[in-house]
Amino acid sequence: MEDCDFLFKIVLIGNAGVGKTCLVRRFTQGLFPPGQGATIGVDFMIKTVVVDGTKVKLQIWDTAGQERFRSITQSYYRSAHALVLTYDITNEETFTCLPDWLKEMETHAATDVPRVLVGNKLDLTSSRQVSRERAEEFANVHNLCYVETSAKEADNVEQLFLELASELTRNARHPALAAGPPPPRLSGQARPVGYFSCCGS
Numbered sequence: 635m636e637d638c639d640f641l642f643k644i645v646l647i648g649n650a651g652v653g654k655t656c657l658v659r660r661f662t663q664g665l666f667p668p669g670q671g672a673t674i675g676v677d678f679m680i681k682t683v684v685v686d687g688t689k690v691k692l693q694i695w696d697t698a699g700q701e702r703f704r705s706i707t708q709s710y711y712r713s714a715h716a717l718v719l720t721y722d723i724t725n726e727e728t729f730t731c732l733p734d735w736l737k738e739m740e741t742h743a744a745t746d747v748p749r750v751l752v753g754n755k756l757d758l759t760s761s762r763q764v765s766r767e768r769a770e771e772f773a774n775v776h777n778l779c780y781v782e783t784s785a786k787e788a789d790n791v792e793q794l795f796l797e798l799a800s801e802l803t804r805n806a807r808h809p810a811l812a813a814g815p816p817p818p819r820l821s822g823q824a825r826p827v828g829y830f831s832c833c834g835s
């Protein structure tokens with residue numbers, strides 16, 4: 635395994651079709667895959683980034699949005715170091731479902747891990763159904779960071795994951811300030827991290 639200083643597990647959740655797989659592919663492979671099929675259960679991809687001279691491995695878990703996979707995907711929340719809750723800015727229903735996803739997170743994920751709300755498909759602004767203001771208000775109320783992305787046009791995708799990597803690395807270096815899940819079991823040189831503070835705090 636490639637040497638690195640930290641390994642962080644980031645889990646993407648949200649309704650089917652909001653673009654979770656495309657966001658992960660865009661960040662890890664620089665691609666916008668055509669004809670992407672629905673995710674079955676869970677999948678993950680790895681990308682190593684450098685944060686302030688520190689090598690950080692991001693293990694990014696892409697969960698299926700379809701209800702029928704919920705019991706499988708829930709089991710991946712618990713060990714997440716950060717959660718990315720995604721909706722589609724052109725699809726109102728994916729936004730109105732967010733409170734249900736928050737309940738899922740509260741039930742199955744560790745408390746106080748960084749949580750980011752992502753409004754994806756920013757390239758389709760002419761079909762927008764959820765205003766940025768509404769989403770920002772929701773994010774504020776629920777103590778989430780908020781960013782709008784386009785996996786298709788690569789808008790803010792790099793920034794999303796790099797910001798999270800920075801936040802997680804900062805928190806890992808100051809574990810006394812943070813709280814979160816137990817460290818992952820690792821092989822090779824990667825060092826498990828301790829506990830993290832909430833991104834929105």
Ligand SMILES: Nc1nc2c(ncn2[C@@H]2O[C@H](COP(=O)(O)OP(=O)(O)OP(=O)(O)O)[C@@H](O)[C@H]2O)c(=O)[nH]1
Pocket residue numbers: 648649650651652653654655656657667668669670671672673674697698699700754755756757758783784785786787
């Ligand atoms: N225009 C546009 N289309 C996107 C974007 N991201 C994803 N899509 C499209 O949205 C559809 C669903 O994308 P996926 O990445 O498979 O969605 P998902 O959230 O992983 O879906 P599940 O695996 O079913 O949970 C595909 O047709 C993508 O091409 C984007 O940023 N802009």
